[in-house]
Amino acid sequence: MRTSSMHRIILTAAFVPAALFAAAQDAAPAPKARFFDVDPTLLYAMVALAVVQVIFIVSLASIMRTMGGTGGWVKRLIEKRGRTASAIGLLFVAGEASAQAYAGESNTMTHYETFWWLFAINVFLFIILLVQLNLLRALTRAVVGADDREVTAVAKGESWVDRLLKRMTRQVALEEEKNIDMNHDYDGIRELDNVLPPWWLWLFYGTIAWGVIYIVNMHVINVWQTQDVEYTMEMAQAKSDVEAYMATLTNTVDENTVAMTDDASVLAGGRDLFNTYCTACHGADAAGSATSVGPNLTDAYWIHGGGVKNIFKTIKYGVPEKGMISWKSQLQPAELRALACYILSQEGKGSPTQKAPQGDIWKAEPALGDSTVAPVDTLGALPSDTVRVAMK
Numbered sequence: 001m002r003t004s005s006m007h008r009i010i011l012t013a014a015f016v017p018a019a020l021f022a023a024a025q026d027a028a029p030a031p032k033a034r035f036f037d038v039d040p041t042l043l044y045a046m047v048a049l050a051v052v053q054v055i056f057i058v059s060l061a062s063i064m065r066t067m068g069g070t071g072g073w074v075k076r077l078i079e080k081r082g083r084t085a086s087a088i089g090l091l092f093v094a095g096e097a098s099a100q101a102y103a104g105e106s107n108t109m110t111h112y113e114t115f116w117w118l119f120a121i122n123v124f125l126f127i128i129l130l131v132q133l134n135l136l137r138a139l140t141r142a143v144v145g146a147d148d149r150e151v152t153a154v155a156k157g158e159s160w161v162d163r164l165l166k167r168m169t170r171q172v173a174l175e176e177e178k179n180i181d182m183n184h185d186y187d188g189i190r191e192l193d194n195v196l197p198p199w200w201l202w203l204f205y206g207t208i209a210w211g212v213i214y215i216v217n218m219h220v221i222n223v224w225q226t227q228d229v230e231y232t233m234e235m236a237q238a239k240s241d242v243e244a245y246m247a248t249l250t251n252t253v254d255e256n257t258v259a260m261t262d263d264a265s266v267l268a269g270g271r272d273l274f275n276t277y278c279t280a281c282h283g284a285d286a287a288g289s290a291t292s293v294g295p296n297l298t299d300a301y302w303i304h305g306g307g308v309k310n311i312f313k314t315i316k317y318g319v320p321e322k323g324m325i326s327w328k329s330q331l332q333p334a335e336l337r338a339l340a341c342y343i344l345s346q347e348g349k350g351s352p353t354q355k356a357p358q359g360d361i362w363k364a365e366p367a368l369g370d371s372t373v374a375p376v377d378t379l380g381a382l383p384s385d386t387v388r389v390a391m392k
Contacts, residue, residue, distance in 0.1 A: 038111040046118035053125035060132040067139050168199045253333045255313040261341055270342025273335055277327070286343060287350030293323065295358045297343050298350035306362030311340040 158166075165171070172180055177192060184191035217223040225233070274286065281294035288296045295303060304314045315336050318326035327336065 038115045043114055050122050057128055064139060169197045170195050251333050253337050255309050258308055258312045258337050260308040266338045267342050267345055270338035273339045274342055285351050286346045288355035289353055292355055296355040298346045299357050300361050301357035301359045302362045303359035307364050308340050308344055311343055312336055315339055
């Protein structure tokens with residue numbers, strides 16, 4: 001390989017990662033799952049690694065070319081290692097092939113795509129390095145005349161695996177079994193007085209130690225919680241998590257799930273919405289007047305039903321036949337809820353000039369099983385004489 005050819009390989013292989021990096025412009029984010037983010041610093045490091053590997057590859061190729069100058073070892077290598085000699089030729093071809101610039105389908109690549117291209121190039125170069133090192137060992141042996149078959153046998157002692165097994169089992173050597181023979185022979189099977197294996201013994205001791213630790217922690221110092229306490233704590237935590245999650249779903253509330261709240265922030269938001277959208281028809285104090293279009297919202301009389309659910313529904317869908325528009329396209333569900341809660345909070349706060357009552361008095365029906373609602377006083381509806389008799 002001539003010097004100019006070596007320089008060409010180095011420059012080409014160095015410019016391949018550089019060209020890839022130069023094309024790696026951050027395009028519009030694509031909806032692809034990525035394991036990590038790639039910054040330009042990492043790409044520079046990958047390019048530097050590729051350049052270093054190319055330099056090592058070219059250097060090793062030059063060394064193998066220099067070693068082949070004598071020519072004698074080549075014949076010996078072909079005779080003994082035909083496949084290895086063939087791989088040398090393929091290696092030089094691969095060296096030339098690896099130094100081709102990548103031409104993508106487009107002129108723009110993201111940093112993430114460039115990283116994986118550089119990663120593949122570095123892996124390929126590393127494989128070439130390993131092949132070259134293996135071939136260099138074979139060439140060195142061929143040059144110095146060493147033969148793989150001429151290996152001096154070295155007496156091997158016990159391996160670390162054998163020593164570990166011996167310590168774990170305390171197994172007695174065959175030549176020493178006569179010392180532990182209990183002279184019990186059953187159909188040619190002799191009974192030996194072997195000791196318990198240390199691994200089994202320490203496992204047994206470990207179970208005893210664990211039992212002591214468990215009893216002390218669970219029933220003496222109560223560091224660990226019992227199952228019923230853990231269950232109670234986990235259920236309480238789950239309830240708290242559910243409440244926190246439901247609090248984030250205010251935009252999914254509707255007329256069936258809306259609930260009254262006296263939260264100051266919610267009422268403040270409802271007041272702002274009322275001042276923006278509702279004062280023109282219901283007055284600034286929600287009580288209306290003799291000349292207002294909308295009804296009084298501060299008394300106990302309701303035309304389309306009271307309660308937070310009915311008010312929410314009325315605001316959401318409107319009353320087109322009476323001139324009230326639907327607000328569901330202009331306000332979010334959370335805003336509708338805040339507005340309904342604010343209106344309910346104004347009950348009994350009407351001014352002296354409030355509009356006359358319209359509709360019927362709203363009485364909320366108690367939910368099934370709701371024990372918080374006071375029972376109806378039926379005695380108050382009976383004649384006075386009947387009341388006296390009942391009391392006697």
